[in-house]
Amino acid sequence: MEKRKELENKGMSRRRFLSVMAGAGVVGAAATMTGCSPVSDPSGTGWLPNQYRNASAIPSQVKGRVPLDPDNVSLVRNDEKCILCGQCIEACEKVQSVFGYYELPVHDDFICVHCGQCSLWCPTGAIKERSVVEEVWNAIQDPETKVIVQTSPATRVGIGEEFDMGAGAWAEGQMVTALRKLGFDVVVDTNFSADLTIMEEGSELVERVTKGGVLPQMTSCCPGWVKFVEYYYPELIPNLSSARSPMMMHGSTLKTYNADKLGIPYKKIVNVAIMPCLAKKFEISRHQFHGLEGGAGQYHEDPDVKDMDYVLSVRELADMIRKYLPGEDFANFEEGQYDQIGSTAGLIFGNSGGVMEAAVRSAYYLITGSNPPELLYNLEPVRGLEGIKRASVNIPGVGDVKVVVASGLANARQMCEEIKSGKADFHFLEVMACPGGCIAGGGQPRTAVPPQDWVRQARTDTMYNHDKIGNVNGTSVGGGNAGQNAVKTGNLRLSHANPQITDIYDNFLEKPLSHLAHELCHTTYEDRSGSLTRKEV
Amino acid sequence: MANKVTDQKSVLVDLTKCVGCGSCTVACKLWNNQSFQNPQSEEFENAHGEDVKLDSNTWTTVQHMRVQKDGQEVWRFVKRQCMHCLEPACSSVCFAHAFHQTEQGAVQYDPELCVGCRYCMIACPFDIPKYEWEKVMPSVMKCQFCSSKLADGEAPACASVCPTNALMFGNRDEMLAKAHEIIDNDSRYLNHVYGEKEVGGTSWLYISDVDFGELGFPTDLPEKSIPKNIHGFTRFTLPIFAVGALTWTGVSLYAKRRHAVAHEGHAAEHKSEE
DSSP states (O other): OHHHHHHHHHHHHHHHHHHHHHHHHHHHHHHHHHTOSOOOOTTOOSOOOGGGSSOTTSOOSSOSOOOOOTTOSSEEEOTTTOOOOSHHHHIIIIITOOTTSBOSSOOSOOOOOOOOHHHHHOTTSOEEEOOOHHHHHHHHHOTTOEEEEEEOGGGGGTGGGGGTSOTTOOOHHHHHHHHHHHTOSEEEEHHHHHHHHHHHHHHHHHHHHHHTOSSSEEOOOOHHHHHHHHHHOGGGGGGBOOBOOHHHHHHHHIIIIIHHHHTOOGGGEEEEEEESOSHHHHHTTSGGGBGGGSHHHHHHTOTTOBSOOEEEEHHHHHHHHHHHSTTOOGGGOOOOOBSSOOOHHHHGGGSTTHHHHHHHHHHHHHHHSSOOOGGGGSOGGGOSSOSEEEEEEEETTTEEEEEEEEESHHHHHHHHHHHHTTOOOOSEEEEESSTTSGGGOTTSOOOSSSOOHHHHHHHHHHHHHHHHHTOOOBOOTTSOOTTHHHHHHSOOOOGGGOHHHHHHIIIIIOSTTOHHHHHHHBOOOOOOGGGSOBOOO | OOOOOOSOEEEEEETTSOOOOOHHHHHHHHHTTOOSBOTTTOOBOOSEESSOOOBTTBSOEEEEEEEEETTEEEEEEEEEOOOOBSSOHHHHHOTTOOEEEOTTOOEEEOTTTOOOOOHHHHHOTTOOOEEOTTSSSOOEEOOOTTHHHHHTTOOOHHHHHOTTOOEEEEEHHHHHHHHHHHHHHOTTSOSOOBTTSGGGOBSEEEEOSSOTTTTTOOOOOOSSOHHHHHHHHHTTHHHHHHHHHHHHHHHHHHHHHHHHHHHHHHHHHHHHHO
16 A cells, blocks of 8 residues: 555656646746735845844944035945945044034035045945046046156055055055056156145244244144144134145146146146045145146136146055056066155155154254254154154254144044143144054055054054165156255255255245245135034034 | 734934935835835936935935025935825725734835735825836835834834934834924924824924925825825715615616516507407
8 A cells, every 4th residue: 555655656746746846837937927926025124234233222332324425526435335334434423523523404515524534444345535547547548648646655655555565565666667657657756745845834833933923833734634624623724834735735836847847838737646545636626726726827827727637546546557557566566766856754744743753854954054863863752653642852942842743633633622722832733634644544555444553553664664764766857956866875864955855946936935935835724614513522 | 914003103303413424225225125226217326315216216315405594505404205194095095905004103015915006106195105117017115114123123224323313213202292392492493393293193203494395395284184084075985885876776676667567568468469
């Protein structure tokens, strides 16, 4: 009996199985086509990060994301990649004290200082830089234009990470070679314009200290910090140095002095900057740098000229190299030379405390007429990743000059409050919006999330190690090689000792703070406090 | 299928607190597994911005509005989604019973029961249900108030992620009390809780410092719910049918009888002729 049943089962099963499956297939197909198939649970079948999956009575600590203008010049966000992890808001509020520091309702602005820290904290790459790779590539391809590229100090310790050279790897020469391979016509160094900034900003400081101007003087190289002051502390705008950032000084002088030296009509120059920064994309869009308000536009009386045309972040340059130099081995590129030189005082601008150290070295010279003592070549108290660093430097003739260095805007806010309350007893405040300075800027290669201190430290160390050597790498843009050879062999750790700085003052700008220097190397700021209602802190 | 609403939940939207980050729109897409493609154009679209519209893939939007306030242009961000009426019109017109209210007051739509007539789309005073025009066999789609999350005691996805607490979640009576408390303590707010009385009350409540009409809310809605409002004439449906049926039955019986009588008379005549 059992055996028969078994046989029957066996005999029937294959046939029946196939016909049942075929029948089910037909029915299923018909059901799907007519829309009768089961529909997924309408009350949600997806996913949310765990922090949102608790009972509503327990609010989660980290939630939501930063508001971001769809037209933000620096940043874009892809909602498809956003997982609402809350990291961007953590960076914006806790590290930068931007989000959450204004009263609601909003006025008519998405409050953003464009520092780009949110893009470094974003684990999925939903927030990233607004890329201008295409635009720059088109400019390079255009036979009518000459594309001049400048590279910010901190780029050379960042770009190598994109090509597996390790955290903080020195890749200056490789980067220059890559830029030439990409077809940039002239490759200059923002270290040079950092030197120029020191001359202007340092002279301004000396004037304020010796002649009784508004103190403390605050640095103005960081466009994120500048916009932060304009939003939250407009009463401190008089404290900001009127000096432009190095990039913007470079933009205006390239389209005036250097254009003439190179024999290129200024209209044909396209100025590109490689920056570790996304706020630089905002900075070049400021009306103060366009047309008749701008340096080069004012100089040439041409309303169509912009001092700077494009800013590429380090990440975009890496994208560009991968896209347009496919298969090439960046790490083993021959080490190229810049068409310009900048001192290593300019180089350390990329570290928090670096502007201060470079300024102190040259301020000493500007006040006393002689070069600073050995101690000032290694101003330890202002070095490192600490958020707020204080130091005092004795300069013969003026006595103790007290300086403060802050990085990360929440730390900067503390200093602003100190100044506002009248308790500040220092003369000079350096602020970089990004914690650790430009080496950890919003346009640098991503590290693990959140951005890692060991990577910041590695980049910082590389910068100081190269300052210790003081070696510079470059020739001179469009001739004018005063003292060129001496520089190549010796060391150049002082901005004022850069022979090309001497050259531009001797042959063009006359002296720091001259009328022409004001036109090309200084700027004005605007009160943005009407865009928000400040929260009292 | 039909539950009694025993635990009416509510989201109170404070329009003055919204910064337009769009977190809620992303949470909705994540939780409901929806793509960012516009179902018609198939192009990628954010669910927040200036020209956003609800569609079958997008159950909530945050619209960036520029409005005049005290002679100045100001920005406000308006979240839109199903209001989850206490007495939903969509549900009352649906003869397939594809809509039902959960215990927490979520007006849930069940695509398996839907026949696709789109009466609900015409009935909705807030123009919420959207049709899947792109599909061969379309359903109607709308916000489900994350009904399963609500049943588990969680806030809906959108409200749980709001970084500024512009979206507050709780029992409806508590949220109403909160709304009035906020309005009473801050003269900037309009003395109007949108959704408290509109069409008989809604689960979603809004407070604002800018006129609701300017922010795109329908402001001419009756306080009576739509099902109650139309009950004035729909309640005659049964009597009219009953009277009609009786009348026609009577007519039919009368006609039959007349026919029979006529036939009988005819037959008698025939017989006498013989």
